[in-house]
Amino acid sequence: MEQPAMSYIRVFAPATVANVVCGFDVLGFAVETPGDEVELFVVSQPGVRIRAIYGDNGRLPLDPEKNTVSASVMHYLQQIGREDLGIEIVLHKRMPVGSGMGSSAASTVAGLFAIHHLMGQPLSTADLLQLAVEGEQLACGQGHADNVAPALLGGFVLIRSYHPLDVIQLPTPESLICALLHPHIEIQTRDARKILKPYVPLSDVTIQMGNLAGFISALYNQDFALLSRCMQDVIIEPVRSILIPEYQSMKSIALSGGALGFGISGSGPSVFALCHEVSTAETILSRLQAHLQQHHIASDIFISPINRQGPRLLDVRETVHKS
Amino acid sequence: MEQPAMSYIRVFAPATVANVVCGFDVLGFAVETPGDEVELFVVSQPGVRIRAIYGDNGRLPLDPEKNTVSASVMHYLQQIGREDLGIEIVLHKRMPVGSGMGSSAASTVAGLFAIHHLMGQPLSTADLLQLAVEGEQLACGQGHADNVAPALLGGFVLIRSYHPLDVIQLPTPESLICALLHPHIEIQTRDARKILKPYVPLSDVTIQMGNLAGFISALYNQDFALLSRCMQDVIIEPVRSILIPEYQSMKSIALSGGALGFGISGSGPSVFALCHEVSTAETILSRLQAHLQQHHIASDIFISPINRQGPRLLDVRETVHKS
Known part of the structure; x- marks a missing residue:
């Protein structure tokens, strides 16, 4: 029986901002920080098991069938016909769970990227993406690609279609900074x-389509004034923002502080701002955090460039065993 | 009183395809042919009058307040404070009225472009566009920019926003050919x-947004396979196509004949296909025309590259009179 070319791997996969204000369910981007780390250990006893999860305060399932990392790794091994292997997983949860920053997508992508490299990359990136969407289905009940695709591919990503999956990598301007706040x-x-309205006025569809199309154009042209004008959401934000305390105040603080745009990250409650400068992002986040403190809401903050690479290898111990 | 620098001008302005399948109310492009021609004559008697309209079978109003060309010219002269001038207009209608090819937009833009050049271009293109949208309002009851903007600017144009008007010129691949059929x-x-449903299922909004965003990306990357995949409309076509006899058959004929995409031009009844090759466009149009003939429907057909320039001067007689 052939053994994998490495017996240990440790990888990082990034958090992601889905929707990006004007691109509900079709647009997302990855950040450099935060993100999750996954370690895989090849062991002799067949099967996929979770050895430990750190940083989740005991909230994530250890059952390998129910955890998105182990389930995705198992699925991967099925795909390549290597269910005979023994893999033990350690997940280092380095970002808040249920925060709207693509927590499960980061774990899923980290697990898949790790096993993919451990096995010598026998599948295509498209295959990997399909497995990641299916893994996300396990975690969220829906296979939304707008977190897993940017987590896997890096940069801004468009989900042109879900059935069939059709994903387009968009240009990612180097100078954009993402400020993230997790209340x-x-x-x-x-x-x-569930809170979303199932029907949308046609006139709002036109407004949203104009903004999304303009946003795509702005990415290609690196036109930040246009990007800023397009970061408006007449469909989702008016509904979801009522779930987030102090949302309108935070938006005013961010925009008056020089953010190009401000909105809900994924389905919230995290919020994000895109900025030109690190200093703008820092000022905005400290003002937002201070404002929330006045309302007795604690928060985490993150400042990051756009991640352009997707996941990355942190450690590999190559001990080739071929039988 | 200062006289304009020219006493006669003749201009052409192009027909346009609005909506472009996936971009309802926000996307349009101009074609090289057909289009309208407008002649302006400077005369001594103040006021704007229509001398003649050719090619409309008497359908367009001669009342200068009600005709989009004369009304737009009057509006232009008001803007620059030259209502003292005398202008007589001849409109050569070189395209079908009420066809969905931006007939009134072509006339409006031709009139405005003509008076603009006659007066030495004292306004900005943005001003001209605003006047054109207001002129279109006269003709259609709504100020839809998705015909007038491409007619004025040429190429593919995105209407990012109507209020305020925010128009973005998109890249226009050189090799695209437009086949137009007017039943x-x-x-x-x-x-x-009126026939459109006022509310759209959110799931359809996501599909349409993915397609529009992909279409914009395809224009920037000259990715014709992607362009083709994006030319799908789940919102407008299912409703409006029932007003067009043999629509589904025509669509099958076009797509099986090698069109990149097929759809309703503007609000119809004209239909269009985007193709790679003139020969493909020719074959498709002759098959479509033959099919309609079997159903006793006559039609006009047009084959054209995408117009990249907008309107153009055909004749200018410079007779400078300054007082």
């Missing part, structure tokens, strides 16, 4: 979806 | 709009 309240993705 | 039936823009 310590929790919204389940399922609830954030 | 001899008539749909009023007002009726074609």
Whole structure:
């Protein structure tokens, strides 16, 4: 029986901002920080098991069938016909769970990227993406690619179609900085979806389509004034923002502080701002955090360039065993 | 009193395809042919009058307040404070009225472009566009920029926003050919709009947004396979196509004949296909025309590259009179 070419791997996969204000369910981007780390250990006993999860305060399932990392790794091994292997997983949760920053997508992509490299990359990136969407389905009940695709591919990504999956990598301007704030309240993705109105006025569809199309154009032209004008959402934000305390105040603080745009990250409760400068992002985040403190809401903040690479290898121990 | 620097001008302005399948109310492009021609004569008697309209079978109003060309010219002269001038207009209608090819937009833009050049271009292109949208309002009851903007600017144009007007010129791949067919039936823009459902399922909005965003990306990357995949409309076509006899058959003929995409031009009844090659466009149009003939529907056909320039001067007689 052939053994993999490495017996240990450690990888990082990034958090992601889905929707990006004007691109509900079709647009997302990855950040450099935060993100998750996954370690895989090849062991002799067949099967996929979770050895430990750190940083989740005991919230994530250890059952390998129910955890998105182990389930995705198992799925991968099925795909390549290597269910005979023994893999033990350590997940280092380095970002808040249920925060709207693509927490499960980061774990899923980290697990898949790790096993993919451990096995010598026998599948295509398109295959990997398909497995990641299916893994996300496990975690969220829906296979939304707008977190897993940017987590896997890096940069801004368009999900042109879900059936069939059609994903387009968009240009990612180097100078964009993402400011992320996670208020310590929790919204389940399922609830954030249930609250949405099932029908949208046609006139709002036109407004949203103009903004999304303009946003895509702005990425190609690196036109930040246009990008800023396009970061408006008449469909989702008016509904979901009511789940986030102090949302309108935070938006005013961010925009008056020089953000190009401000909105809900994914289904919330995290919020994000795109900025030109690190200093702008720092000022905005400290003002937002101070404002929330006045309302007795604690928060985490993150400042990051756009991640252009997707996941990355942190450590590999190559001990080739071929039988 | 200062006289304009020229006493006669003749201009051409192009027909346009609005909506472009996936970009309802926000996307349009101009073609090289057909289009309208407008002649302006400077005369001594103040006021704007229509001397003649050719090619409209008497359908367009001669009342200068009600005709989009004369009304736009009057509006232009008001803007620059030259209502003292005398202008007589001849409109050569070189395209079918009420066809969905931006007939009134071509006339409006031709009139404005003519008076603009006659007066030495004292306004900006943005001003001209605003006047054109207001002129279109006169003709269609709504100020839809998705015909007038491409007619004025040429190429593919995105209407990012109507209020305020925010128009973005998109890249226009050189190799695209537009096949247009005008079946001899008539749909009023007002009726074609009334038939639309006022609310759209959110799931359809996501599909349409993915396609529009992908279409914009395809224009920037000259990715014709992607362009083709994006030319799908789940919102407008299912409703409006029922007003166009043999629509589904025509679509099958076009797509099986190698069109990149097929759809309703503007609010119809004209239909269009985007193709790679003139020969493909020719074959498709002759098959479509033959199919309609079997159903006793006559039609006009046009094959054209995308117009990249907008309107153009055909004749200018410079007779400078300054007082």
